[in-house]
Amino acid sequence: MVIPNFTHLRAKSLKEAVEQLSSKGSRIHAGGTDLLGCLRDEVFESNRIVSITQLEELRGISETADGGVRIGSLTTITEVANSKIIQERYRALAKAASEVGSPQLRNQGTLGGNLCQKPRCWYYRGEFHCLRKGGDMCYAYQGENQYHCLFGGDPCYIVHPSDTAPALVAFDAIIRISGSGGTSLLPLKKFFVLPAENVEKETVLEPTEIVTEVILPPLGQGIRSAYRKVRARQSWDFALAGVALVVKFNGDRVDQAHVVLSGAAPIPWRSKEVEETMVGRRLDAETISKASEAVVRNAQPLKKNGYKIPLFRGMVEEELLSIAKE
Ligand SMILES: Cc1cc2nc3c(=O)[nH]c(=O)nc-3n(C[C@H](O)[C@H](O)[C@H](O)COP(=O)(O)OP(=O)(O)OC[C@H]3O[C@@H](n4cnc5c(N)ncnc54)[C@H](O)[C@@H]3O)c2cc1C
Ligand code: SF4
Numbered sequence: 001m002v003i004p005n006f007t008h009l010r011a012k013s014l015k016e017a018v019e020q021l022s023s024k025g026s027r028i029h030a031g032g033t034d035l036l037g038c039l040r041d042e043v044f045e046s047n048r049i050v051s052i053t054q055l056e057e058l059r060g061i062s063e064t065a066d067g068g069v070r071i072g073s074l075t076t077i078t079e080v081a082n083s084k085i086i087q088e089r090y091r092a093l094a095k096a097a098s099e100v101g102s103p104q105l106r107n108q109g110t111l112g113g114n115l116c117q118k119p120r121c122w123y124y125r126g127e128f129h130c131l132r133k134g135g136d137m138c139y140a141y142q143g144e145n146q147y148h149c150l151f152g153g154d155p156c157y158i159v160h161p162s163d164t165a166p167a168l169v170a171f172d173a174i175i176r177i178s179g180s181g182g183t184s185l186l187p188l189k190k191f192f193v194l195p196a197e198n199v200e201k202e203t204v205l206e207p208t209e210i211v212t213e214v215i216l217p218p219l220g221q222g223i224r225s226a227y228r229k230v231r232a233r234q235s236w237d238f239a240l241a242g243v244a245l246v247v248k249f250n251g252d253r254v255d256q257a258h259v260v261l262s263g264a265a266p267i268p269w270r271s272k273e274v275e276e277t278m279v280g281r282r283l284d285a286e287t288i289s290k291a292s293e294a295v296v297r298n299a300q301p302l303k304k305n306g307y308k309i310p311l312f313r314g315m316v317e318e319e320l321l322s323i324a325k326e
Contacts, residue, residue: 073112
């Protein structure tokens, strides 16, 4: 397939970008690593691409006045992975960013694009007019569903493709959105849309809205975090299964735990079942064993993705063991 012709505009200001996006059929271009593939594969059409790459205010990582961190949405995945402040304080995010695709993709891809990328279901990316494209059936449900979800699927069984999103949700990140109605803040956990709410949208964003920054709240004492990803190939690949863990200890007991799965559901999937087995307890062998059972308690495997069940169990067990040893 070839990419159809389109007009390419470089916005000089955020205001201009928002104005340009109000023309029907416009799309935002950040790093372009997902956008161009979507245009080529006819995932969506666009006759007008609005580049935001010249908006320098959307770049960079800085500390906020309250001790949190602000990351501009145009900051590259490599910059997030290599940032000292992210590595020291928000380790799960640095690790998740370092696991995205290949070095070339991390150099070109941005954090905002990573959160707004389209799903990778092969029917959706192929020539199938499925539910998510406005059609009337899900081809994956009875078809090739080995890379599809265990939770939250009905009526579309995609998994959310982002590695950074589960880590950001686990840290309670907030995003800033600018659009024709002004600027607003939104907890990232409310950004993603389940298929049962709207099968054609992955996020709450309107076509004229731009994610401008991600804000990580300050962390208290006693936090340990990790991100683990299992993929089919050692080279670049999306998560078959992944987990972001942010655990707050009070002495030797778990005070709070945020456990968010990737490769599991159409949105970054918070596993309350795992969190509940940990809070108030020592992170010993018994707790870890219960947590690794709990992660798949409410899973609903499809015909060909049952192998994800032991993957998630083993991954949660190994990551909790390594957090316990720190
Ligand atoms: C071969 C390959 C492997 C990949 N592997 C992984 C992986 O392992 N893990 C992973 O997480 N991702 C992976 N990706 C997905 C993705 O391309 C990158 O993660 C990248 O971060 C996307 O950022 P971008 O700036 O290139 O986005 P773009 O391609 O520019 O944009 C992606 C989408 O988001 C919209 N958008 C971009 N920025 C904004 C914004 N600020 N506000 C609102 N909307 C916006 C665009 O309109 C577009 O629809 C892979 C992609 C490819 C092609
Ligand atoms: S899983 Fe979703 S995107 Fe894939 S074929 Fe089914 S409806 Fe389409």
